[in-house]
């Protein structure tokens with residue numbers, strides 16, 4: 001029962017399974033909810049269930065995860081299941097829908113525009129599934145969004161579109177209104193801990209730290225625990241913060257450089273993307289790690305040590321107790337959170353990081 005392997009999204013998944021067992025599969029869905037909680041995993045799982053070749057699984061509204069179709073989807077090689085992800089090139093966002101619209105552009109992963117491609121019968125499976133993640137990129141408000149809208153408005157019977165968004169309010173309203181909404185929720189901390197225990201890739205102390213930083217984002221927690229490079233980056237970052245904290249502001253530049261370099265290396269998946277994109281993708285997670293350390297110091301000052309996130313760094317945190325007054329820690333924490341937002345909005349990375357450390361360090 002592989003749907004059961006997805007944690008903490010029972011309501012959404014039960015709803016999706018019912019569409020399969022009652023033969024009421026929709027043509028367009030909007031999977032929405034916060035980042036990192038399993039929307040994309042669930043979309044791929046639904047694509048598997050829609051095309052699974054195993055009769056018993058199909059009967060149960062599930063997928064086997066073992067047949068040729070399921071395996072091809074796992075590998076990203078199923079000809080009828082397409083994951084479309086907007087990409088950033090310099091300061092411009094390139095949306096794959098644009099790429100689809102160019103008939104034979106070299107960067108195009110698809111030979112046909114979406115609307116034409118959608119008209120063709122599935123090659124292997126029963127359904128053609130297009131997953132667009134994230135569906136709230138600015139470009140999708142305009143031309144590309146309208147092209148998508150046309151496909152969603154008159155879909156061929158075999159097409160299922162899944163739009164994924166953490167901010168559906170930023171989407172073209174006409175597009176949203178054509179989709180069946182499926183809401184995804186944050187997971188309780190205990191559920192995340194349970195998932196990490198079952199995954200068994202990290203120590204109990206690391207699991208506590210990851211669950212604490214995850215803030216309900218179970219998908220983020222699982223991918224963090226499965227990415228040794230991110231775990232190494234966290235370890236290196238916290239060790240260096242521990243080491244350099246007593247040096248105070250003169251260490252700001254060095255810590256800014258360290259964060260930048262770690263973000264470049266902390267990529268678990270592919271190394272084909274440019275370094276700059278890797279940095280922008282990984283920095284928010286490393287800033288969460290940094291914020292968790294400041295939060296732990298602050299919690300130490302108010303005497304709630306067992307509520308610390310970084311339990312595996314308890315001794316180091318104890319060593320720094322009393323070094324910074326609570327007011328200063330609070331200010332540092334705010335600077336870190338704000339820097340994360342600035343970087344997500346394309347601010348200059350080195351400048352933002354240096355300023356952050358100057359505010360946060362004593």
Ligand SMILES: [Zn+2]
Pocket residue numbers: 051052053054057063064065066067068069070
């Ligand atoms: Zn299967």
